[in-house]
Structure formats: structure tokens, C-alpha cells
Amino acid sequence: MIMPLESLINYSGNAYELCAAIATRAYQLAVLRTPEVEKNNGKVVSMATQEILDKTIGYKLITA
DSSP states (O other): OOOOHHHHHHOOSOHHHHHHHHHHHHHHHHHHOOHHHHHTTTOHHHHHHHHHHTTSSOOOOOOO
16 A cells, blocks of 8 residues: 555644554554455555545544
């Protein structure tokens, strides 16, 4: 899977929030080990980045 570099460069939101969302989603994908993860050779970070930047999944920052 090719990393969406152009989308990362043009991202106008909070970079910390984006990084935290990608890390959390990558962890979820690593634990689940779905067929999509296996098809992508276990590259969960690139999958998580693609899903979040394409808005396939959403995220919300929860503050205490």
C-alpha cells in the first residue's frame, strides 16, 4: 500500500491528534489480524493512515 503522502502534507488539523488516532487504529488492526491486514502483509500503520485520511473511519479525541 502506498502511503498517502500528499494527504499528509495537506492535512490541516492537529498533527498530534492525527498521530494518536493512527497509532490507536494501527494497534486495533494489529490485534484483530483481519484478512485485510494479512493481505497487506501486516502493515497496520499504513492501513490505519489510509483509513483515517480517506475518512473510512472517524476518530474523536477524548479529554479528561
